[in-house]
Amino acid sequence: MSPFPRHLLAIDDLGPDGIAEVLRVTDSFVEVAHRTNPKVPALRGRTVATLFFEDSTRTRVSFETAAKRLSADVLSFAAGSSSVKKGESLRDTVETIEAMGIDAVIVRHSSSGAPLQVARWVPDTAVVNAGDGWHEHPTQALLDLYTVRQSLLDRSDESTDDDGVLGFKGLQVVIVGDIRHSRVARSQVAAYAALGAEVTLVAPRTLLPPSLEGWPVASVSHDLDRQLPDADVVSLLRVQAERGSGDFVPSLREYTAGFGLTARRAAMLSPDSLILHPGPMVRGVEIASEVADLPAARITGQVSNGVAVRMAVLFLLLAQGPTEGSLHE
């Protein structure tokens, strides 16, 4: 097995083995989360910084909770998106952070590639991409996969020795919504495809990227009704008004009519299928309120898995040690 990567910038950094490793280690942190004291001393004395150039309460809180539950010290830099753009000021902030001896930095930025740039500037600090522009948001995809894997494992009676990832082979995943502006979609497609799932993108033409070259998707459709009966997983994306996706559809009502997961559409799903949403969800637009509360919807499960998945990522990045170590303990 290849060593875990130094940074987590995109799903492709992990490959199928790395994804399976994150999911396996997440199992242990889910167990920790169920204890009276959900904290372990694993990263005592390490410092993790969150560097968010774009507002995001839930992702930042999820990462900070994960770091604290690993006993790391947490520094929180919330740079206003207006004051810091790409270039010198990002570099200055990052170098300040490096000078403070930080072990890992979690970066969110409105520019695609900003975390990669940070990783080049501070080679000794582990960099985690918490969402960059329209590029990727790898931990969100990992927690989606973990949520799906949980229900796949619950369903099969026999215990498997394959880290529970074989169930993804041939799984029919339908991703619906604003694919064009979505970093989550890019990470999801890469992650599901890496484990052998078949991904179908469903969106109005205007909300698809200009080119899907290099996207490992099985098919693209503009007809959600036709995709639902065969779907094992329906993953919804928010219509991101703040990123301008509202301008790409005539109206939100029209979007809901064509692509919202209404009660009528939810009834077309097979009983075993799952509904996922990375949040924050807008009830009544991409998902009907009563659908969000169905047992098939794993949206709150996704949130609690988020902390455990991020604990696994931080632990794997920081607890590696030298790979060319001595042979003996």
Added chain:
Amino acid sequence: MAERERSHTRPRGALFVARAQVMSASDVQRAITRMAHEIDERNRGLEHLVLVGLQTGGVPIAERLATTLQEVGTTTIPVGSLDVAFYRDDIGLRPVLPEAVTDIAFDLTGCTVVLVDDVLFTGRTIRAALNALNEYGRAQAVQLAVMVDRGHRELPIRPDYVGKNLPTRRDEMVDVTDEGVTIGDLVNK
């Protein structure tokens, strides 16, 4: 399977090559029977006694001890399993990964816990286990049972029940399976 288990904590790609068998399968069974009787003698009645096997090598031994204890004392002994990865003191010094998920489905408060492992070496795993165990309740007492004590302790820890005392070189490796105990070396693939 043994190789897969090892792949999480040993250096990636290292293989165990057996040199000599030091305990046969029946030696291991006799040791388990003897240790069960010792545990029974010391904890008269086996009341509030629980076994916790360390992942992964200690888990099958804990289960076999519990089976034997049941025959000896006619009470059902709860068995749990504990993974100590997040409590180790060498995180960051070598690749440390959890081997399996901890499974302790009972409160340890007031219980006498017998920690069970296959090989006792530096004692650092047991140190980590004592800390991890605390998260599941405040045990009345903690005892330690190991199949093999190979020496080279780095911490003031000693076992209460020992299957076999086995003098080893520091760079050797001891492998405990259902088929017995072998001594050998770790080599790079």
